[in-house]
Amino acid sequence: MLFNSIDFAVFLPLVFILYWFVTNKNLKLQNFLIVLASYVFYGWWDWRFLSLIFFSTLVDYTIGVLLLKEHNETKRKILLWVSILVNLGFLGFFKYYNFFLDNFVAAFSFFGNPISASGLNVILPVGISFYTFQTLSYSIDVYKRKLEPTTDFIAFSAFVCFFPQLVAGPIERATHLLPQFYSKRRFDYGQSVEGVKLIIWGLFKKVVIADNASYFVNKIFENPELYSSGELFTGMLLFAFQIYCDFSGYSDIAIGLSKLFGFDLMVNFKFPYFSRDIAEFWRRWHISLSTWFRDYIYIPLGGSHGTQFAKIRNVLIIFLVSGFWHGANWTYVFWGLFHGLLFLPLLVFSLNRNNTMTKSYGWLDFAKIGLTFLLVCIGWVFFRAASLPDAFQYLGRMMEFGSFGMQLFCKSNANLMIFILSMAGIGILVLQELMWVIQKREVPRITTFKAVILVLLIFLMGTFKNQMDFIYFQF
Numbered sequence: 001m002l003f004n005s006i007d008f009a010v011f012l013p014l015v016f017i018l019y020w021f022v023t024n025k026n027l028k029l030q031n032f033l034i035v036l037a038s039y040v041f042y043g044w045w046d047w048r049f050l051s052l053i054f055f056s057t058l059v060d061y062t063i064g065v066l067l068l069k070e071h072n073e074t075k076r077k078i079l080l081w082v083s084i085l086v087n088l089g090f091l092g093f094f095k096y097y098n099f100f101l102d103n104f105v106a107a108f109s110f111f112g113n114p115i116s117a118s119g120l121n122v123i124l125p126v127g128i129s130f131y132t133f134q135t136l137s138y139s140i141d142v143y144k145r146k147l148e149p150t151t152d153f154i155a156f157s158a159f160v161c162f163f164p165q166l167v168a169g170p171i172e173r174a175t176h177l178l179p180q181f182y183s184k185r186r187f188d189y190g191q192s193v194e195g196v197k198l199i200i201w202g203l204f205k206k207v208v209i210a211d212n213a214s215y216f217v218n219k220i221f222e223n224p225e226l227y228s229s230g231e232l233f234t235g236m237l238l239f240a241f242q243i244y245c246d247f248s249g250y251s252d253i254a255i256g257l258s259k260l261f262g263f264d265l266m267v268n269f270k271f272p273y274f275s276r277d278i279a280e281f282w283r284r285w286h287i288s289l290s291t292w293f294r295d296y297i298y299i300p301l302g303g304s305h306g307t308q309f310a311k312i313r314n315v316l317i318i319f320l321v322s323g324f325w326h327g328a329n330w331t332y333v334f335w336g337l338f339h340g341l342l343f344l345p346l347l348v349f350s351l352n353r354n355n356t357m358t359k360s361y362g363w364l365d366f367a368k369i370g371l372t373f374l375l376v377c378i379g380w381v382f383f384r385a386a387s388l389p390d391a392f393q394y395l396g397r398m399m400e401f402g403s404f405g406m407q408l409f410c411k412s413n414a415n416l417m418i419f420i421l422s423m424a425g426i427g428i429l430v431l432q433e434l435m436w437v438i439q440k441r442e443v444p445r446i447t448t449f450k451a452v453i454l455v456l457l458i459f460l461m462g463t464f465k466n467q468m469d470f471i472y473f474q475f
Contacts (some may be wrong), residue, residue, distance in 0.1 A: 011040070027183075035163075038163035059086050064156075087139075137171075197448075234406070270357065
């Protein structure tokens with residue numbers, strides 16, 4: 001079920017009414033309603049994968065209960081590894097089986113021993129990377145005794161499958177979200193109004209900017225040889241805003257929906273395109289994932305301690321893992337490596353903490369923002385391209401500077417209108433975020449007047465009849 005669909009427009013008020021007016025006097029019943037609603041929400045895509053979520057929930061709940069009773073460290077480690085292997089085993093099979101098989105076959109062929117092997121027609125469950133990491137955080141934190149394991153299966157199930165953030169995050173920590181299912185929620189009008197405004201802002205980013213930009217992005221990236229260097233450059237910029245508005249728009253909607261039900265989710269984006277270097281970009285982009293890797297992989301590896309070699313190794317591992325997490329394609333791995341290589345000079349010269357949210361912006365900072373944004377956009381070409389050769393071909397043709405024609409965008413009145421709408425939406429986004437950044441606000445604050453204007457723009461500039469999936473559903 002998509003947030004930007006008629007189905008969800010019917011689903012949400014129904015759940016909201018049942019939640020606040022029918023089950024509000026019984027916490028367990030309220031949590032059970034969340035589980036039921038979340039399973040309906042997820043099963044709308046493919047009900048068969050509900051068994052996967054339920055099994056993952058059952059495994060980690062059981063592991064937590066056993067860890068509560070077990071004091072032998074060896075046995076505790078075994079229990080933790082059961083959770084890790086089960087969760088990553090499912091993730092590896094559904095997401096990476098064919099990737100490893102294809103590369104295994106290619107390696108043998110490269111060394112002169114061709115073999116044949118048949119891949120499987122594996123369907124990737126929506127959001128498996130997100131809820132897998134969420135349940136893993138629970139088992140790891142319980143093992144490390146950072147969190148008391150729950151014996152409330154309904155509350156734990158609601159934590160795992162909470163529908164606002166189930167399929168594309170934010171990837172919540174059990175230490176933050178799970179305790180919220182233990183206490184009674186009371187309807188807060190002010191919080192609900194803020195939630196509605198965030199939902200509207202997220203829909204604006206998704207429907208007006210991301211979906212309109214995708215019209216040109218798909219055409220350009222599918223056949224880059226047909227377009228001029230100017231069109232390729234514009235396509236690169238449009239994809240940068242498409243993926244940001246698509247993903248951060250989802251996060252805004254998820255956080256807004258959670259507020260409607262009395263929950264608080266972590267902020268997942270803090271205006272990343274106003275970053276002054278790559279280190280700051282990663283403190284602002286997909287924060288729930290980058291902090292997950294930091295806490296559960298980077299720090300256990302040694303983090304920024306130890307020799308210079310160890311620091312560089314740890315950084316490259318994190319960025320490569322981050323790239324591979326996004327998908328079973330060498331383009332994602334290269335994208336991660338690209339960001340890792342951009343990060344290394346900052347690490348080596350101890351500049352990776354120079355720019356923070358609390359530091360004010362000067363005129364020179366805007367030049368740094370422009371350079372960082374350009375480097376991020378180049379990285380997005382590898383992220384979006386179907387293969388590494390395609391990505392290099394795209395960049396090569398873009399840098400020929402032989403033709404700056406923009407025929408694609410003016411090919412028809414319809415194309416011109418979509419392009420104008422996309423650029424107008426991007427202009428509104430940039431101006432709003434610039435104001436928030438200058439005011440040092442970590443999360444957007446939207447007035448009622450602006451919310452009304454955004455609703456009008458959504459219906460005037462966007463369309464609900466083209467219900468496009470969110471990009472990160474595939475991860």
